[in-house]
Amino acid sequence: MQPLIDLFDQHGPLLVFLNVFIEQLGAPIPAVPTLMLAGTLAAQGLLSAWSALILAVLGSGMANFIWYLAGRRHGHKVLGLMCRISLSPDTCVGRTTRAYTRWGVASLLIARFVPGLSALASPLAGALGLPAGRFVLFDTLGTSLWAGSAIGTGFLLHKQVDAILAALSAIGAVAIPVLLGLLALYVLYRWLERQRLLRFVRLHHMPVAALRERLQQGHAPIVVDVRSAASRASDPRRIPGALEMEVSEVQRLLADVPKDAEIVFYCSCPNEASAALAARALQRHGYRHVHPLAGGLDAWLAQQD
Known part of the structure; x- marks a missing residue:
C-alpha cells in the first residue's frame, strides 16, 4: 500500500x-x-x-x-x-x-x-x-x-x-x-x-390488454396502485377502481382478500419493480394469482390514447 x-x-x-x-x-x-x-x-x-x-x-x-x-x-x-x-x-x-x-x-x-x-x-x-x-x-x-x-x-x-x-x-x-x-x-x-x-416480472406479469379484457367481461381482479404518495400527487391519473397503498402496506390485504383472489399491482417505476415486490410479498403468503401489470400505469394510459 x-x-x-x-x-x-x-x-x-x-x-x-x-x-x-x-x-x-x-x-x-x-x-x-x-x-x-x-x-x-x-x-x-x-x-x-x-x-x-x-x-x-x-x-x-x-x-x-x-x-x-x-x-x-x-x-x-x-x-x-x-x-x-x-x-x-x-x-x-x-x-x-x-x-x-x-x-x-x-x-x-x-x-x-x-x-x-x-x-x-x-x-x-x-x-x-x-x-x-x-x-x-x-x-x-x-x-x-x-x-x-x-x-x-x-x-x-x-x-x-x-x-x-x-x-x-x-x-x-x-x-x-x-x-x-x-x-x-x-x-x-x-x-x-x-x-x-426481473425474472419474476417476466413470469408473472399481466399485459394491459388482458386486464382490460377482464374488466370489460366483469371478471375484474383486485387492482392495486402501489405508487408512492408523492408519485400519485404529481400524477393523479389512475386505473379506475384501483386501491391505493405503498409496497410496505400491501400486507393489509391479507386480512380481507382470499388467497385464491386475482390481484394486479401497478406502479410507474422502471421494470415494474414496486409492483413486482408487492406481488412477490403476497406470493410468499400463499397467494398464487398475483401479477405486476406489464408496463405499469404508463402502458395503461398509452392504450387509452
Whole structure:
C-alpha cells in the first residue's frame, strides 16, 4: 500500500476531488475511504484537511449540479434512467421520492449518508422544480457534513487507519486482488438480486390488454396502485377502481382478500419493480394469482390514447 500513500502525499487533494466527483456522477467507486485517508494524513501533518474538504465539496457540487440540471430538463425520465443502470432494485425512485416528500429540501442535508438517496436526490430536486439557489445551498451544506464527517473520522482515528494500512501492506500484493474480489462479489450479489426481480416480472406479469379484457367481461381482479404518495400527487391519473397503498402496506390485504383472489399491482417505476415486490410479498403468503401489470400505469394510459 506504500505506493498509494506516496501518491496521496503528492496529489492528495486532487485525488479527493476526482474520487468524489466520479462517485457522485454515479460510478461505483466509494469516496469515503479516500476521505478518511485524507483525514488520517491531515492528522500526521501531510495534508491540509481544509483543502481536502473544500475540494470534496467542489467535486460533489459539480457532479450533483449536473444531475440537478438533467432532472430539471428531463424530469422523472432521468430517475428512471439512473435506476435502470443501477445495480440496486429499481424501487430506488419510490424510496427517494418518499424521503424527499417527507423531509423536503432538508433531505439534501442527509442525502449523502443514505444509499440510493445519495444518487437520486439531485435529479429528483431538479425534477420537482426546486430553485437552483436553494439546491446549491442545501446540497453544499449536506456535502460539507458528509465529507467533513468522513475526514474528521479519519483524523480522529488516524492510529487505527494506520494500523489497517500497515496490515494491508503486510499482506502485500495479495491485498488489492482480495479487495477487488470482495467488490466483485458484492456487485455480483446485487446483480443477481436484480435479475431475480426481473425474472419474476417476466413470469408473472399481466399485459394491459388482458386486464382490460377482464374488466370489460366483469371478471375484474383486485387492482392495486402501489405508487408512492408523492408519485400519485404529481400524477393523479389512475386505473379506475384501483386501491391505493405503498409496497410496505400491501400486507393489509391479507386480512380481507382470499388467497385464491386475482390481484394486479401497478406502479410507474422502471421494470415494474414496486409492483413486482408487492406481488412477490403476497406470493410468499400463499397467494398464487398475483401479477405486476406489464408496463405499469404508463402502458395503461398509452392504450387509452
